Amino acid sequence: MLCLKINLRVRRCVRVRCPRHPRYNPECEGVGAIRGGCRYCLAIYELYAGKLAVERSLQALEKHITRCASFNAVAVDGKQV
Numbered sequence: 001m002l003c004l005k006i007n008l009r010v011r012r013c014v015r016v017r018c019p020r021h022p023r024y025n026p027e028c029e030g031v032g033a034i035r036g037g038c039r040y041c042l043a044i045y046e047l048y049a050g051k052l053a054v055e056r057s058l059q060a061l062e063k064h065i066t067r068c069a070s071f072n073a074v075a076v077d078g079k080q081v
């Protein structure tokens with residue numbers, strides 16, 4: 001038996017802009033639009049990619065929780081029959 005208690009609350013607001021390429025937007029342009037390997041743009045992109053990774057991880061966790069909950073529902077139903 002596994003008993004998980006997950007209590008997450010993350011709220012961060014960050015506004016960053018490349019000093020050389022102030023129009024670079026990783027959300028719209030992606031990593032391919034980084035000019036000349038600019039380290040500031042790359043860092044901004046990595047920040048955005050990290051945000052996406054956290055969101056995907058939370059979605060995967062929710063999916064697993066839902067899946068395991070359905071296992072429990074089947075097991076409970078199976079015992080009642």
Ligand SMILES: [Zn+2]
Pocket residue numbers: 018019020021024038039040041042
């Ligand atoms: Zn840049």
